[in-house]
Structure formats: structure tokens, C-alpha cells
Amino acid sequence: MxxxxxxxxxxAPFRGNYDIGKINEILDAHFLCHMGFVYDGYPVxxxxxxxxxxxxxxxxxxxxxRMIKSLEKGIEVSVSITLVDGIVLARSAFHxxxxxxxxxxxxxxxxxxxEAEKLSALKCISDQVAPDRWExxxxxxxxxxxxxxxxxxxxxxxxxxxxxxxxVDDKEDYExxxxxxxxxxxxxxxxxxxxxxxxxxxxxxEVIKNLKKKYS
Amino acid sequence: MxxxxxxxxxxAPFRGNYDIGKINEILDAHFLCHMGFVYDGYPVxxxxxxxxxxxxxxxxxxxxxRMIKSLEKGIEVSVSITLVDGIVLARSAFHxxxxxxxxxxxxxxxxxxxEAEKLSALKCISDQVAPDRWExxxxxxxxxxxxxxxxxxxxxxxxxxxxxxxxVDDKEDYExxxxxxxxxxxxxxxxxxxxxxxxxxxxxxEVIKNLKKKYS
Numbered sequence: 197m198x199x200x201x202x203x204x205x206x207x208a209p210f211r212g213n214y215d216i217g218k219i220n221e222i223l224d225a226h227f228l229c230h231m232g233f234v235y236d237g238y239p240v241x242x243x244x245x246x247x248x249x250x251x252x253x254x255x256x257x258x259x260x261x262r263m264i265k266s267l268e269k270g271i272e273v274s275v276s277i278t279l280v281d282g283i284v285l286a287r288s289a290f291h292x293x294x295x296x297x298x299x300x301x302x303x304x305x306x307x308x309x310x311e312a313e314k315l316s317a318l319k320c321i322s323d324q325v326a327p328d329r330w331e332x333x334x335x336x337x338x339x340x341x342x343x344x345x346x347x348x349x350x351x352x353x354x355x356x357x358x359x360x361x362x363x364v365d366d367k368e369d370y371e372x373x374x375x376x377x378x379x380x381x382x383x384x385x386x387x388x389x390x391x392x393x394x395x396x397x398x399x400x401x402e403v404i405k406n407l408k409k410k411y412s
Numbered sequence: 413m414x415x416x417x418x419x420x421x422x423x424a425p426f427r428g429n430y431d432i433g434k435i436n437e438i439l440d441a442h443f444l445c446h447m448g449f450v451y452d453g454y455p456v457x458x459x460x461x462x463x464x465x466x467x468x469x470x471x472x473x474x475x476x477x478r479m480i481k482s483l484e485k486g487i488e489v490s491v492s493i494t495l496v497d498g499i500v501l502a503r504s505a506f507h508x509x510x511x512x513x514x515x516x517x518x519x520x521x522x523x524x525x526x527e528a529e530k531l532s533a534l535k536c537i538s539d540q541v542a543p544d545r546w547e548x549x550x551x552x553x554x555x556x557x558x559x560x561x562x563x564x565x566x567x568x569x570x571x572x573x574x575x576x577x578x579x580v581d582d583k584e585d586y587e588x589x590x591x592x593x594x595x596x597x598x599x600x601x602x603x604x605x606x607x608x609x610x611x612x613x614x615x616x617x618e619v620i621k622n623l624k625k626k627y628s
Contacts, residue, residue, distance in 0.1 A: 230446035232457035241448035
């Protein structure tokens with residue numbers, strides 16, 4: 197993917213990456229994005245779930261949502277996805293940092309109209325959050341589908357930015373008696389909590405076990 | 413805090429919260445925000461570290477950063493902070509959800525000019541990411557301070573949105589033989605990784621141990 201005026205990483209350009217494989221890898225590692233758009237002249241940033249399907253980012257929302265009502269008009273949006281991988285502790289305050297993987301992308305969302313496409317978009321978002329859960333639950337009915345707007349955003353302009361590894365201190369600071377390194381951070385699951393209204397005798401399925409494993 | 417046209421939660425309004433205590437609690441629980449602004453007519457969302465000091469959000473960046481150069485002009489910004497607390501698994505695809513705590517706020521950033529104020533803002537951001545680390549590292553020198561822009565954003569318009577608890581399914585779906593509940597998610601630390609260039613014999617300090625504990 198070619199960097200554009202919008203996506204070229206200006207600050208720490210050596211951390212910029214325009215490889216679509218790398219961009220997709222980061223997009224597939226998360227399910228929450230921050231969606232930015234201009235509403236009534238001012239910027240708005242809203243967190244929302246997403247799924248990636250090929251070169252598209254799919255999001256969903258209620259017909260009544262301000263974000264959905266704005267985006268379905270086909271206005272410009274900016275989507276940012278960030279995975280926090282660790283806190284980087286340097287010997288100097290200035291060189292403290294964060295290890296992360298992030299993607300920023302730009303485009304216009306289009307409303308998905310066909311029922312079959314809406315269903316497959318919902319499956320995609322569902323799979324991104326909880327792989328294979330779609331197959332074991334009740335599918336959306338007509339009324340639910342009607343109340344849900346699906347927006348599809350083609351990934352045309354995007355860049356990834358990644359930081360990994362130890363701190364980079366000024367040469368003279370390496371002699372200081374200060375511990376330096378990284379504390380890796382990772383999103384992890386805790387024990388599942390059954391719905392208090394769960395029907396008696398129902399055990400967590402393989403899908404649930406695998407989801408916990410994904411965050412173990 | 414009064415909800416405004418910008419901050420009033422429209423979708424699932426019962427999840428909206430305008431209490432400044434609750435807003436601050438969420439702001440204090442994270443260190444990464446997504447900053448939205450309008451650049452050259454299009455929206456841009458960039459992840460960045462922040463610190464909260466009283467009713468202000470402080471961010472920092474290089475003088476060369478596009479975000480910093482845009483924001484220091486005093487343009488409108490929208491800041492979104494989201495903590496993912498769990499995946500909510502319902503019996504129906506439609507009622508799947510996420511447990512989360514989020515804040516969306518609006519305002520204009522002002523450049524911090526005085527050196528003493530810049531230093532205390534940097535300490536605030538540092539403390540938000542790694543409490544008390546500031547005291548054990550080399551402070552920023554004149555050159556580093558000059559290369560760093562600090563922006564301060566007064567929290568004037570803000571709202572929190574929070575979801576907790578089990579899924580809420582349609583009445584008739586509770587009879588289905590499908591496991592439902594929550595998989596709690598939490599950002600956790602793994603074993604610290606010492607800088608390969610660490611001076612021999614230096615051990616991780618209490619500050620580092622406490623930081624790991626914070627994410628245990």
C-alpha cells in the first residue's frame with residue numbers, strides 16, 4: 197500500500213509500515229476500534245466493535261445511533277486500532293515509551309443493504325470478537341436485522357505503526373544505576389462468569405473455552 | 413457535569429453517566445487515549461499517552477508531530493478513552509455485547525509554556541503510565557524540554573458510558589440450551605524484560621515491582 201499525505205508516518209517514520217499484510221495482522225488482533233468523524237463541524241471519536249473481511253472494515257450499530265446516522269451519509273472517517281504491548285522504562289524520563297501495534301486508516305463508509313450481506317457482515321464482526329460463537333447461537337431475526345445498520349469501509353489509505361523492544365537511551369545514560377527494560381502487557385481473560393439466569397446443567401462450550409484460551 | 417448536545421449519550425442512554433467522579437475514575441484507570449481532530453478538512457484519530465491533573469487532560473508530543481502542530485493551534489478535539497472489561501456472550505447473536513468503561517470528552521487544547529509547568533505535566537503523564545517512576549530516572553534536560561510540546565485540555569464537556577454484568581436476552585431465548593455469560597478481560601503484565609544493555613547487578617526497583625502488581 198502506498199503511503200499518502202494522510203497516512204505517511206511523520207513522527208518516528210522508521211516505525212511506519214505500509215505493508216497490507218502487516219496492517220491486516222494488526223486489524224485481526226483486536227476487535228475494538230476508535231472511529232473518528234466530523235459532526236456539526238466538530239470532531240467526534242467513538243469506540244466501536246469491528247470485523248475485517250478482506251479489504252473491508254465492517255461495523256454495526258443501531259439505526260438510532262448518532263455515529264451510524266452520520267457515517268451512513270458517506271462522510272469521511274478515520275479509524276484507529278491500538279494494541280498496547282508493554283511499558284518501556286528507560287533510564288531517562290524523556291525516553292520512556294510504550295510498545296504497541298497500531299493502525300490508522302481513512303475512508304468513507306457505505307451502508308450494506310442486502311440481507312444476506314448484512315448477515316455475513318454480522319458473522320464477521322461476531323467472529324472477530326468471539327470466533328465460531330455465531331454457529332451456536334440464535335441468528336438475528338428480521339426485526340433485529342432491520343434495527344441494525346451495517347457499514348462497510350474499504351481500506352484504501354492505511355498505515356501501521358509499531359514499536360517493539362527495549363528502551364533507547366542517550367549514550368551517557370547507560371552508565372546510570374537505574375533498571376531499564378520493558379513490562380509486557382497483554383489482554384488476558386479471567387474465569388468465565390455464567391449468566392445468573394443460565395438454564396441448569398448448561399456447560400461452557402468449546403467455543404467459550406477457546407475464547408478464554410485466546411486470552412490466556 | 414451537565415450533558416450537552418455533544419456529550420449526551422443517545423444510544424442506550426441508561427448507560428450514560430455525567431458524574432465527574434465517575435469520569436475521573438475511568439480517566440485514571442488508563443493511560444492511552446484516542447485523540448480526534450480535523451486536519452485539512454478530514455478527521456484524524458491518533459492514539460497517544462495522557463495524564464489527568466484535576467480537570468485537565470495533559471498530552472505530550474514532538475514539536476514535529478502533525479497531531480501536536482494541529483492541536484497547538486487551539487482547534488477542537490475529541491478524546492476517547494476505553495477500557496475493555498469483558499466479552500458478553502448472549503444466547504442470541506443480536507444481544508452479544510462488550511463490558512467496558514469509556515469516556516468521550518471535547519475541548520480545545522492549550523500549549524503549556526512555562527518550564528516548571530511543562531515539567532509537572534510530564535511528571536503527571538509519567539505517573540499515569542508508571543507511578544513514581546519519575547523519581548528514580550534522569551529528569552528532562554533543557555534540550556529535551558524544548559523538543560517536547562505539552563498540551564493541556566480542560567475537561568469541560570464529557571460523558572462516561574459503562575456496561576457491566578450479564579447478557580440481556582429476549583425472554584423466550586432464556587430457555588435455549590446455550591451457555592451465556594461473560595468472559596472478563598483485563599490488561600495484565602508478564603515478567604519484566606531487562607534491557608539487554610542493562611548495567612550488571614541492577615535489579616528491578618520497588619517502582620517496577622509495583623507497576624507489575626498494578627497489572628497482576
